[in-house]
Amino acid sequence: MSSFLDELNDAQRAPVLHKDGPLMVIAGAGSGKTRVLTYRIAHLMEQGVDSFNILALTFTNKAAREMKKRIATIVGNSEAKNLWMGTFHSVFAKLLRFDGDKLGYPSNFTIYDTQDSQRLIASIIKEMGLDKDIYKYKQIQNRISSYKNSLITVKAYFQNPELVEADAMAKRPRLGEIYQNYVDRCFKAGAMDFDDLLLRTNELLTRFPEVLMKYQDRFRYILVDEYQDTNHSQYLIVKALSDRYQNICVVGDDAQSIYSFRGANISNILNFQKDYDGVAVYRLEQNYRSTKNIVNAANSIIAKNKNQLEKVVWTSNDEGNKIKIHRSPTDAEEGRYVAASIFEHKMQHQLPNGEFSVLYRTNSQSRAIEDALRKKDIPYRIYGGLSFYQRKEIKDVLAYLRLILNPKDEEALKRVINFPARGIGQTTVDKLTVSANQYDRSIFEVMEHLEKLNLNINAGTKRKLGDFVTMVKSFQIMNESADAFTLAEHVAKKTGLLLEFKKDGTPEGIARMENIEELLNGIKDFVEGQKELADATGGLSEFLEDVALATDMDKDTGDDDRVALMTIHLAKGLEFPYVYIVGMEEDLFPSAMSMNTRSELEEERRLFYVALTRAEKQAYLTYTQNRYRWGKLIDAEPSRFLEEIEEQYVENLTPVNDGYRYKSMIDANIFGEIDKSKLRQIKPKNGTPPSTLRPNENQLRKLRKLKPELSAPNTNAIDSNLIEGCLVNHTRFGKGKVLKIEGMGNDKKAEIQFERGDIKKLLLRFAKLEVLES
Numbered sequence: 166m167s168s169f170l171d172e173l174n175d176a177q178r179a180p181v182l183h184k185d186g187p188l189m190v191i192a193g194a195g196s197g198k199t200r201v202l203t204y205r206i207a208h209l210m211e212q213g214v215d216s217f218n219i220l221a222l223t224f225t226n227k228a229a230r231e232m233k234k235r236i237a238t239i240v241g242n243s244e245a246k247n248l249w250m251g252t253f254h255s256v257f258a259k260l261l262r263f264d265g266d267k268l269g270y271p272s273n274f275t276i277y278d279t280q281d282s283q284r285l286i287a288s289i290i291k292e293m294g295l296d297k298d299i300y301k302y303k304q305i306q307n308r309i310s311s312y313k314n315s316l317i318t319v320k321a322y323f324q325n326p327e328l329v330e331a332d333a334m335a336k337r338p339r340l341g342e343i344y345q346n347y348v349d350r351c352f353k354a355g356a357m358d359f360d361d362l363l364l365r366t367n368e369l370l371t372r373f374p375e376v377l378m379k380y381q382d383r384f385r386y387i388l389v390d391e392y393q394d395t396n397h398s399q400y401l402i403v404k405a406l407s408d409r410y411q412n413i414c415v416v417g418d419d420a421q422s423i424y425s426f427r428g429a430n431i432s433n434i435l436n437f438q439k440d441y442d443g444v445a446v447y448r449l450e451q452n453y454r455s456t457k458n459i460v461n462a463a464n465s466i467i468a469k470n471k472n473q474l475e476k477v478v479w480t481s482n483d484e485g486n487k488i489k490i491h492r493s494p495t496d497a498e499e500g501r502y503v504a505a506s507i508f509e510h511k512m513q514h515q516l517p518n519g520e521f522s523v524l525y526r527t528n529s530q531s532r533a534i535e536d537a538l539r540k541k542d543i544p545y546r547i548y549g550g551l552s553f554y555q556r557k558e559i560k561d562v563l564a565y566l567r568l569i570l571n572p573k574d575e576e577a578l579k580r581v582i583n584f585p586a587r588g589i590g591q592t593t594v595d596k597l598t599v600s601a602n603q604y605d606r607s608i609f610e611v612m613e614h615l616e617k618l619n620l621n622i623n624a625g626t627k628r629k630l631g632d633f634v635t636m637v638k639s640f641q642i643m644n645e646s647a648d649a650f651t652l653a654e655h656v657a658k659k660t661g662l663l664l665e666f667k668k669d670g671t672p673e674g675i676a677r678m679e680n681i682e683e684l685l686n687g688i689k690d691f692v693e694g695q696k697e698l699a700d701a702t703g704g705l706s707e708f709l710e711d712v713a714l715a716t717d718m719d720k721d722t723g724d725d726d727r728v729a730l731m732t733i734h735l736a737k738g739l740e741f742p743y744v745y746i747v748g749m750e751e752d753l754f755p756s757a758m759s760m761n762t763r764s765e766l767e768e769e770r771r772l773f774y775v776a777l778t779r780a781e782k783q784a785y786l787t788y789t790q791n792r793y794r795w796g797k798l799i800d801a802e803p804s805r806f807l808e809e810i811e812e813q814y815v816e817n818l819t820p821v822n823d824g825y826r827y828k829s830m831i832d833a834n835i836f837g838e839i840d841k842s843k844l845r846q847i848k849p850k851n852g853t854p855p856s857t858l859r860p861n862e863n864q865l866r867k868l869r870k871l872k873p874e875l876s877a878p879n880t881n882a883i884d885s886n887l888i889e890g891c892l893v894n895h896t897r898f899g900k901g902k903v904l905k906i907e908g909m910g911n912d913k914k915a916e917i918q919f920e921r922g923d924i925k926k927l928l929l930r931f932a933k934l935e936v937l938e939s
């Protein structure tokens with residue numbers, strides 16, 4: 166027997182050695198499902214299955230890379246390289262590059278990210294003259310996305326009176342039209358959105374039997390990790406591709422199904438046995454990841470769900486420490502506690518940062534944790550937040566590169582046609598758009614034929630448009646011979662982008678220039694890396710595809726040592742010795758938006774199960790008494806999940822005395838987190854009379870003296886210089902640009918794009934903004 170098979174227990178070895186035919190591995194967290202998948206692939210190859218005939222679908226590209234690495238150590242690198250392995254999106258994007266032309270797409274189609282989709286939908290709503298408060302572009306994008314994932318095409322939508330009626334009832338009778346326009350515009354732009362990558366693959370495989378046969382024959386062995394979270398579209402692709410040889414291996418855990426909000430369908434796993442004949446079902450029971458305490462605690466939680474497959478999970482690992490529960494007065498304090506605790510563990514046991522992760526329910530919770538980690542000089546990385554590739558300046562460069570490959574790409578064109586400024590105004594762009602719609606052509610094509618069209622555009626502007634077209638065309642010519650790096654560097658200079666940020670001269674401008682440099686370095690790396698691959702050219706199109714499908718998780722090379730911060734959803738499949746789950750509060754976790762039905766609540770509980778089972782050695786659960794949410798400080802209540810863990814597995818750290826709590830309330834006040842009247846409303850806890858919680862005028866005066874710059878009253882008169890487009894400084898979030906102002910009087914709000922990358926909506930009554938430049 167080969168030695169790698171010895172690294173499996175008997176229960177794991179059985180599915181690895183399973184011969185042909187469908188099989189499913191259903192097992193709890195940490196029991197080795199991913200390991201089984203990996204070793205099964207290696208074993209198949211050792212048995213003589215050609216690596217070209219294997220397709221493996223994973224949850225992240227990072228997971229795919231790690232699997233490939235492991236397989237390479239068993240069967241050798243050159244063979245492992247040929248495996249088709251990756252997320253559904255990346256694998257089928259590749260397939261569509263080969264065969265998407267049958268559906269009328271160019272092989273260099275652009276991939277629209279969510280932001281591109283949203284911008285396009287917003288402009289369609291505007292062009293249709295609809296009320297943007299009723300037709301909210303983000304909501305509409307969400308709906309269209311879920312239609313696509315359920316394979317409801319525009320035609321199917323209009324043929325389904327229930328859907329049409331539901332949208333009419335929701336006061337959005339023209340949603341179908343928006344959907345239609347959106348699909349048309351994407352197609353005309355030679356672009357696919359993320360959902361198209363699955364939808365169009367399905368279309369391709371259904372409409373073109375010869376293409377289906379080709380890929381059925383190619384992918385004789387198909388393996389899917391995290392099968393419980395496949396959506397309908399993904400399910401159908403797998404079903405179609407495996408139909409001929411039936412060599413399909415899926416692994417999953419119904420208790421970890423956490424993506425139903427994105428259309429994942431748990432019944433895919435429950436029905437697997439009905440979908441294929443003679444399915445062999447394997448179960449794994451031994452957890453290798455976590456201590457007894459963690460495994461038992463996780464079991465005691467998931468047992469509360471009514472809707473689940475019976476499963477046993479046990480471990481022979483050590484008992485371990487109990488799960489620690491910690492309460493903090495505010496979210497800022499919670500952050501400080503987590504940072505201090507990480508620091509202490511690191512010091513005590515000389516541990517690298519990479520052994521720690523902080524998990525939260527929503528992205529916005531990361532702020533307080535980040536602040537605290539920064540103060541303690543603990544390096545961290547945020548996964549899934551605003552990724553590098555979504556920064557403005559990076560998207561600007563990428564937009565030019567996208568245009569080179571596909572000048573029809575409307576979102577890219579609109580982004581850069583007047584950036585850096587070249588005197589082409591919005592009115593001109595609007596005229597071009599109308600004309601493009603009228604002639605059913607792309608904006609770029611309209612620009613190419615300006616002379617022949619009778620558009621009401623003056624000669625000066627026409628010349629500028631002509632110059633732009635010429636510039637893009639010169640890049641296209643260069644693209645035929647230069648590699649992606651040489652081209653990108655040329656583009657960054659020639660378009661004036663680099664100069665634009667250099668000219669700016671501010672630290673922000675410099676940071677942006679550095680980011681562009683970083684992007685160029687990345688492209689260089691990519692080009693170098695591609696040189697060793699046989700079927701790659703190091704060309705621009707390969708690079709852009711990589712970028713379009715990259716997530717922050719994928720960029721993690723594991724080289725630098727950082728604490729990992731991410732939402733629980735992203736943590737699926739990962740493991741860390743130390744895990745902090747923060748914000749264990751009602752309405753936050755479980756989320757207020759997911760408590761309407763039992764099934765929603767059960768999904769939240771599965772999410773908690775996923776979170777806890779990431780921990781190998783030690784888990785911390787933290788919650789706060791007061792949290793700053795939606796611009797207000799609210800009283801928080803401990804999460805019901807805390808009580809659901811069997812008592813014997815947890816230890817309640819008694820964290821605060823009231824003096825501590827009182828101090829941090831004042832802290833919160835000077836940072837503008839709450840107004841003073843709110844302090845008086847704080848309910849006494851632990852029987853302390855309210856008077857001792859209230860800072861008197863004297864104390865507040867002292868504090869103001871200590872930090873005069875921070876202690877201005879919160880009910881600031883709203884600065885009249887604060888207008889759309891102006892630059893502002895916020896005491897906590899730093900510098901930003903006002904994108905939009907809405908509301909009146911006390912409700913006046915500003916939407917601000919902060920330099921750090923995030924966009925926030927702030928209530929001006931409370932936000933402490935200094936206008937820098939208007």
Ligand SMILES: Nc1ncnc2c1ncn2[C@@H]1O[C@H](COP(=O)(O)OP(=O)(O)OP(=O)(O)O)[C@@H](O)[C@H]1O
Pocket residue numbers: 172173174177192193194195196197198199200201418421452453454737738739740778
């Ligand atoms: N037989 C084994 N011997 C030693 N370690 C093992 C064995 N099987 C699995 N492991 C280790 O246990 C951990 C969990 O395995 P793996 O990630 O494959 O579990 P999983 O079932 O996929 O978990 P999840 O449900 O969280 O995705 C990994 O660190 C893995 O290397």
Ligand SMILES: [Mg+2]
Pocket residue numbers: 198199200738
């Ligand atoms: Mg796994």
